[in-house]
Amino acid sequence: MMQTIREHAQGIIAWTIVGLIIISFALFGLESYLSGTSRVDVATVDGVEISERSFIEEYQRQQERLQTMLGANYRPELIDEAAMKRRVLDGMIDRTLLSIVLEDEGFRAAPQQVAAVVRSMEVFRGEDGQFSRERYEQMLGYRGYNPETFEKDVGRDVTAGQLVDGIALSGFVTPAELNRRRELLQQERDVGIVRVPVASYLKDVQVSDQEIKDYFDQNQAQFTTPERVSVRYIELDINEVAGQIEISDDEIAHYYETNIAKFTEGREERRVRHILITIDEQTDAEQAKQQATQLLERVRAGESFSELAKAYSKDPGSAANGGDLDYFTRGVMDKAFEDAAFSLAAGEVSEPVRTHFGYHLLKVEDIRPAKIKALDEVREQVKHDAQLQKAELRFYEQANRMTTLAYENSGSLDVVAQDLGLEIKESELFTRAGGVGVASSADVRGAAFSDDVLTHGLNSDPIELETNHYVVVRLNEHRPAEPQQLDQVQDRIRHELSQTKARELARQAADELVARVREGGDPEALARDNDRLNWQRPGFVGRTPTPEAGLSAPVLRTAFRLPRPQGTQPSVDVQMQPNGDAAVVVVYAVRSPESGSESATTPEAARSVGQSEYAAFVAETRRNADVNIYLSTQDTP
Structure with missing residues (x-):
């Protein structure tokens, strides 16, 4: 492949973007890129092998994404590697299954679809912004591809999208289902929270040296x-x-002159006046062009462009100002209009210019050139x-x-x-x-x-x-x-055991509080009688966390999972927090949305149903497939 790069490389920019030319191959790995001296399969799917090397590469990509997402908060030692490995492998199995379904069912992308995708990719465009066949073949050559192989993979991506969309976009909901969905999504609940901080129980726990040693002996696999x-x-x-x-110095000067755009600040601006003769029911294209030509002759005869624009221009936005459009850069106006405006010298008037609005006469009033940095x-x-x-x-x-x-x-x-x-x-x-x-x-x-x-x-x-x-x-x-030796980890064990005991005490206190509330106790009064507990009454809240309510998503899920209160008796349960705190969640009342209020639209609800159906399709396909997994969660990477 490096030989191909050497033979075909044409520019530093080309090499810079070469990594961008391949669209996502998340569904279809390229085995030819995964060659090595050894080959071990971690799974087979209906006879299709998933190699150890491809699994390792995907696992490492997932780790990298996680590290990028978490930044400074990335803590690899806290990641459940076994669970992560299984998720990665499950994803690869599902994608392999999808590729098999596409092949077996004869899914194909039309050549026009493949061509449209390829031609839309910016990296294959030439200096004129249009698709360049020469650049296309050059870019593929840098990565050792040929057009036939690349277009085949693009076709697979297209057909995969068709299958996914065909299932996910076919979901529908009945009016009754939509109304029920609206009621559930917009439902509000009157909530109170008793927080039981684990930190308030740490002073009550003690951990002996024997407990530390026993824990170390029983969990030595953790301490390596x-x-x-x-x-x-x-x-x-x-x-x-x-x-x-x-x-x-000559080479420096030549490079500067031939790449002047790289050393230019800002963009050239032009102040333009125009006269627009529209094409409409009263004026056809030929008549509009004739009127524009007659006005051009009057301008050349010495009449004021501005006064003629006030009298004859059909542009409601600029006619009163003598056709003045103020300053603009390229990329703002209609292309034909823009090309004419940027081809004229200051003070020059154009021939009639056709756009979809009609015919224009343009006059360039002023030019603000872009600032070119000195060499x-x-x-x-x-x-x-x-x-x-x-x-x-x-x-x-x-x-x-x-x-x-x-x-x-x-x-x-x-x-x-x-x-x-x-x-x-x-x-x-x-x-x-x-x-x-x-x-x-x-x-x-x-x-x-x-x-x-x-x-x-x-x-x-x-x-x-x-x-x-x-x-x-x-x-x-x-x-x-x-x-590791016991003396290296005993402080860590002491801390973990202390936290565990404190969490158990916090959970015990929360369970006792729940029991008293179910017996008729007032949770607010019970919380205020215990200086270890914190009471919070945000009132009616929706399912989505908000800063005003100050409730986490797990607490809200618990609140909306509880049954409706019966009479004056609230519903109550415990929700354990990730940090070990316990939260006693109390629901006093349920409020349904008013009739006719808006919620998810039918398309949004249908998409949700469709996505669920696609997930069910994948699960059913996997149940019917011959999937063999050889990777132990304890295996590397």
């Missing part, structure tokens, strides 16, 4: 240091290659960009050579490092879940813990850290997971 590795690696970065290239002001940027452009060919040649040498000399990085003049670097120790520096890349971590690198001691394939930045890694040090 995770498996860690460090790697030796070489990296090839186009910026470093570019920094080695000499650029003359001296942007010299360093120009030099760097010119170096990058000149470095491309050298970079692709080196990347291709790095790939070849790393494979041919798979037991060492020395040969490739010496040949390309690269430094062999070492990372810090890192785990499968995360690391710093080069190990912050999930792809690097995946390669480091792969069989090729970890077990067989081979060099990895080149890994793309970012556009035009590659690394090859090999194992430097491996530290297996090791059990």
Whole structure:
């Protein structure tokens, strides 16, 4: 593939966007990209294999998404890895099932549909903004695709969308169902909350050394240091290659002149007057053009454009102002109007211009040019960009050579490092879940813990850290997971046991409070008699959390799950909070929406039903499929 890149690369911008050219292949993995020296399947679906490598890559992508979403709050040690692995594998199984259904049922996308999708992708457009066949083939070549393979995969995505939409969009609801849905969604409940903070019970608990030891002995699997590795690696970065290239002053000036748009601030603006002769029931196109031509002759004879616009223009927004449209940039007006406006010199008047409104005469009153930065002001940027452009060919040649040498000399990085003049670097120790520096890349971590690198001691394939930045890694040090000693974790155990005991006390207090309320006690009075408890009465609330009510989604779910109160006796139950606090949820009354009030529209309700039907379709398809899972939740990654 790197050879293809070297042969076809035409520009730094092209390489920058190459990663964007493939539309989502979430439904259809490309096995040809997952080649390796070993192949282990984690599952089969009606005979279709899901390889260990594809599973690891998907699992790592999910971890990366989670880390991006949570940011600084990302805590890998709190993630239930077994549950996450199963969710990832379940998703891959469902997508494989869907692809099998598409194939068996003969779903096909019409060539026109595939062509429309391909032609709509911005990365395949040329400088004129239109689809470019040459650019299309060039971009595919960068990734080792040919049009036939790519269009086949696009067709699969199109047909998958048809199947999903065909089921999900076929749902419907009856008027009675819609009314019931409205009543449930808009229902409000009068709620009171007694909060039982776990922190108020911590002072009542004690944890003995024997309890700590017993817990440690019974849960030793929890107390291990995770498996860690460090790697030796070489990296090839186009910026470093570019920094080695000499650029003359003439080359800098040439690059600046041929890429002037990159060094321009703002956009050219033009102030234009126009006279519009509309095409309507009274005036056909030929008559409108004739009137515009006659007005043009009067302007050229010396009459005021502004006065003629006031007298004859049919544009209600500008006629009274002499046709003045004020300043505008490209991309605002009708294209034909805009092209004419930006082709005229200041003071010049156009020939009649046809738009869907009718015929226009345009006069350019003033031009505000875009500000072009002086070369001296942007010299360093120009030099760097010119170096990058000149470095491309050298970079692709080196990347291709790095790939070849790393494979041919798979037991060492020395040969490739010496040949390309690269430094062999070492990372810090890192785990499968995360690391710093080069190990912050999930792809690097995946390669480091792969069989090729970890077990067989081979060099990895080149890994793309970012556009035009590659690394090859090999194992430097491996530290297996090791059990921790009691003295290393006793404080952690003491804290966990204290929290557990305090939660039990908080739950016990909450259960006692519920029992007293069911016996007729007033929850507000009971809460005020106990300084450990906090009372809150937000009143009538809906199903959606709001800042004003101050109730979490789990508390609201509990409130709306409770039965309607009977007479003056409220409904009550306990909802345990994630932090260990207990919440006694009290419902005093239920209020239904007024008749005729609006809620979800029929299409929205139908979509909800359709989505449920699609989920049921997937579940039923899976029940009828021959699915074999070989992955244990304790297996790597």
